[in-house]
């Protein structure tokens with residue numbers, strides 16, 4: 332749906348993007364994460380057509396949009412809904428008036444405009460705030476109106492730069508829910524720039540890690556968490572080494588990642604039962620990636636058939652990441 | 664010692680002079696707004712970080728604007744005599760004063776407007792850009808609409824300033840309240856006319872100021888914040 336190819340951009344000789352290549356499949360949510368100064372906003376501004384890259388291409392449905400001008404540029408901008416970083420609503424317009432802005436730019440006539448604005452207010456759950464001015468809304472409500480505005484002209488891509496950075500956790504949830512509904516109900520392709528891994532955990536299908544203007548990791552969140560050396564897995568999964576353990580009390584110590592209800596609920600008890608081993612969870616915990624429960628546990632095993640049990644867990648769909656004690660590399 | 668001018672005469676003097684002042688200031692304010700706002704918009708568009716940055720245009724326009732602003736009005740009044748004659752077909756009277764008043768006020772309004780427009784946050788402007796809005800639409804719907812309260816106040820400031828400048832209209836026979844106070848009041852030692860005019864000017868400017876403040880507030884949606 333949207334592909335970024337070898338994008339570079341520098342400011343006064345200082346490179347901000349250093350050959351960024353990415354793609355977002357239609358109808359999915361990509362989270363672009365990375366430390367401050369990594370180039371996330373620069374990437375977002377290039378995709379939003381607010382900044383022209385020095386080289387490279389940005390394709391939406393196959394068409395390169397980086398070199399457009401005039402009315403073609405404005406038409407392309409309408410294809411990409413943008414939720415900018417920070418407060419961006421017109422303070423002299425009502426919530427409904429703000430949402431109508433892209434429709435006015437597109438020349439949509441009044442009656443159709445009102446219908447569409449009504450649908451969007453409904454989508455973001457703020458129908459009762461149609462006539463309110465931004466100063467009368469909370470930060471989370473303003474941000475939801477900004478999302479509604481970005482979606483007004485039926486864009487195929489929705490781009491949000493740190494949409495939750497100024498919000499408390501509860502309000503963050505409401506904004507993320509709205510972004511998720513946009514994907515589910517309108518089928519838009521979503522690109523979210525964030526430094527908050529919680530955002531990735533809650534709504535991203537894919538993740539790209541940006542560091543010093545380069546993509547250092549890019550893939551499906553559920554695949555990356557299964558990869559023990561990925562930055563994504565270490566950032567997203569519960570830490571396993573919070574409490575020091577006495578390794579000498581176990582025959583084997585290993586870390587295991589379990590994805591999905593079945594694996595998280597049943598795999599470990601079944602392994603213990605099947606191989607007659609004593610299996611203790613000595614670290615780690617449970618989290619949720621979107622709707623999927625995901626666990627990372629540190630296990631301490633006792634029993635003759637501990638290695639077989641670990642191997643079986645790997646074959647049954649768990650990722651045995653690391654055998655800290657005993658033979659290495661019993662991986663799925 | 665002659666007897667004081669009867670109050671009825673003072674009132675008719677004041678009435679006539681007020682009419683002249685409002686005519687001169689009113690028309691020149693309209694002209695200065697119609698021409699000064701575009702100057703301010705153009706200055707802001709071409710400024711660094713504006714919608715159409717253009718250092719050369721911005722610098723030249725800024726130079727001319729500041730030159731116009733630094734010109735003492737009395738000099739403009741005299742210097743523009745021939746231009747005035749060309750435009751209004753004469754070089755004396757209230758109508759003739761409108762030309763230098765308007766010319767003096769255009770750069771004044773231009774700078775005020777640019778400063779006000781530059782206060783609109785860049786995120787708000789960029790958000791509008793991403794909706795695919797044209798530059799004209801952004802100027803009207805975002806820059807001007809978002810700063811309307813401040814712009815209305817700026818026009819009020821201009822009106823008050825022009826009332827002050829118009830006091831010098833007497834130099835070319837323009838009449839008005841300032842001229843009344845100086846010629847009939849001060850120069851003829853007529854204290855009743857002098858102080859009546861001064862008091863009336865104070866009332867008039869206060870009322871005008873109040874009117875503009877109210878209009879600015881009425882245009883400002885943000886005042887609903889605490890509702």
Ligand SMILES: Nc1ncnc2c1ncn2[C@@H]1O[C@H](COP(=O)(O)OP(=O)(O)O)[C@@H](O)[C@H]1O
Pocket residue numbers: 342343346347365366367368369370371372373374
């Ligand atoms: N307009 C600009 N002018 C100069 N340098 C910039 C500009 N925008 C970004 N940069 C620089 O580019 C780098 C990446 O910035 P940015 O994209 O904002 O990072 P992030 O959003 O990941 O924190 C930083 O070093 C920043 O200083």
Ligand SMILES: [Mg+2]
Pocket residue numbers: 371372373416493
């Ligand atoms: Mg940023």
